[in-house]
Amino acid sequence: MNRRTFLKQGSAALAAAAFPRLAQGKKRPKIKVMGTHVTLLEPIRQRAERDLGIEIEFYPGGDAEVLLKASTDPTSFDLYEQWSNSIKVLWQAKTIQAIDVNRLTYWHEINSLSKTGRISANARQGLGDAPCNLLFVQPDDKLDCEPTQRISFLPYVHNVDSFGYNSRIVPLGVPYETESWAWLLDERWRGQVAIVNSPEIGLFDLALAVQAAGLMSFNDMGNMSREEVDKLFEIVIALKREGHFRGVWTSVPHSVDLMASGEVAIESMFSPGVSALNGEGIPCIYAAPKEGYRAWHGVMCLSRACTGEREEAAYAFMNWWLSGWPGAFIARQGYYISNPERSRNFMSKAEWDYWYEGLPAALPLEGTDGKISVEEGSVRTGGSYVKRFENIAVWNTVMDTYEYTLTRWNEFVLA
Incomplete structure (x- = not known):
């Protein structure tokens, strides 16, 4: 059978x-x-x-x-x-x-x-x-x-999430060594950066970026104090008003459109968005930040x-x-x-080796849309399933200050 x-x-x-x-x-x-x-x-x-x-x-x-x-x-x-x-x-x-x-x-x-x-x-x-x-x-x-x-x-x-970047524009980094959340705040990409529009997700992308860039640190990033939330948003709202951020995205298709159109070079991303862009021939790299992933x-x-x-x-x-x-x-x-x-048992050996073991793709692999999203010989950024989940910085979290962060997040989005 x-x-x-x-x-x-x-x-x-x-x-x-x-x-x-x-x-x-x-x-x-x-x-x-x-x-x-x-x-x-x-x-x-x-x-x-x-x-x-x-x-x-x-x-x-x-x-x-x-x-x-x-x-x-x-x-x-x-x-x-x-x-x-x-x-x-x-x-x-x-x-x-x-x-x-x-x-x-x-x-x-x-x-x-x-x-x-x-x-x-x-x-x-x-x-x-x-x-x-x-x-x-x-x-x-x-x-x-x-x-x-x-x-x-x-x-x-x-899964573990990070940011995606167009390697035609942003120089290719080394997973866990040079790729860093700080890249989201790099002056070179001013006006070409987007963040996911979610106060319990995008908040941590910004916090990881700000800390990696040395602009502030947190006692416990997973449960920030009100004072830490204020300081974080003072920094990122100022950057937004200076034109650093292109904007925010609200769905995976929106994130794909932003990079496919050339409006952004680097942004918060979810894995399906990266897969879709690669299927369109856009070399989107899903970073393995040295600081760890947001899981x-x-x-x-x-x-x-x-x-x-x-x-x-x-x-x-x-x-x-x-x-x-x-x-x-x-x-x-x-x-x-x-x-x-x-x-x-429902995956080919090539699929299992690439997606779970972190091995080079033995042949081109299709995404869920039927398009080739993985080229032969490529290796999944961040390596194997185990390797990626051994490197978690913070989980998506609803903090004690969640209600307060909603107000500050809206200020950031509207700035």
């Missing part, structure tokens, strides 16, 4: 077991999935519908937009896909419910990065909200690293309002995400999955 037949038959069995009404010819269950463009991809929706026998509606948007909606209206979604920094907001708003690990088929396969915050014994855990700190629901409903049978989110896709962990959350057959369908979709094919598909835009060995 080949892999395609195996997956098809296994998915059909799963659908029949989970949704007995289907066998009676009744209407298929439908779930609403809200999140961002980086994972709510049409091929994923179509494949999941086909494999599971359910209807799935995707509602992608900018991260601030969807987080606001999900935190105020639990009926607007059944499942919410974003990053771990959204968990504090959603959990405190009580718009999501705990997930029962006993209903997760592949829970035992999820690796130590998600459950302990470290990919290896040598790894830096990184400042801020390492995913394990927000994962396990305690008897008093607080979240921390102590294992329980209830979790606040399903750990699935994750993020994808979360899939269950709405408090999701019950009955919709809840069954939501669990089926969560289990499907860790069943192999989705992890292989998402690897082609540079993302990792929390149980990678299961996805290995």
Whole structure:
């Protein structure tokens, strides 16, 4: 039995077991999935519908937009896909419910990065909200690293982020040696720099850049004081008013357009944007900063309002995400999955070696859009999965000063 037949038959069995009404010819269950463009991809929706026998509606948007909606209206979604920094907001708003690990088929396969915050014994855990700190629901409903049978989110896709630069304009650096967050503030790129428009993500890109450039330091970058936030924004607002920043971007396609059009030479980037630019023939390099990466962990959350057959369908979709094919598909835009060995069987050896092992591409590799995004012989910047996650500077985080940073962030955007 080949892999395609195996997956098809296994998915059909799963659908029949989970949704007995289907066998009676009744209407298929439908779930609403809200999140961002980086994972709510049409091929994923179509494949999941086909494999599971359910209807799935995707509602992608900018991260601030969807987080606001999900935190105020639990009926607007059944499942919410974003990053771990959204968990504090959603959990405190009580718009999501705990997930029962006993209903997760592949829970035992999820690796130590998600459950302990470290990919290896040598790894830096990184400042801020390492995913394990927000994962396990305690008897008093607080979240921390102590294992329980209830979790606040399903750990699935994750990656480390940095900045991308057009190597036709910005000289090629050496990963972990010369590439630095300080490049975002280099005078040579005045007017050609863009930052992601997100107060809990772009904030850390700016903080890492300011500290790397020697303009200020932080006692704890993962939980800045109000005074540190003020000093940081004094610096970056002044730079923006001087014309250093071209602006901010709100979605991956927007970040791609900015570099493809020549408006920016260096910017905050997510891996799919880098992949898309390379697919268009633009040599966008995803930096491996010597100071370390800003890391993020994808979360899939269950709405408090999701019950009955919709809840069954939501669990089926969560289990499907860790069943192999989705992890292989998402690897082609540079993302990792929390149980990678299961996805290995759905990737060619060349794909696995490039994306996970950090080895040279044995042949040209396609991205999720079907275009060649990796040329033969190229090596993924930053190396292997383990190497990249051993070098985390800070995780995407909602700090104690989060509400205050929103005001200062808006001042930066409007400056």
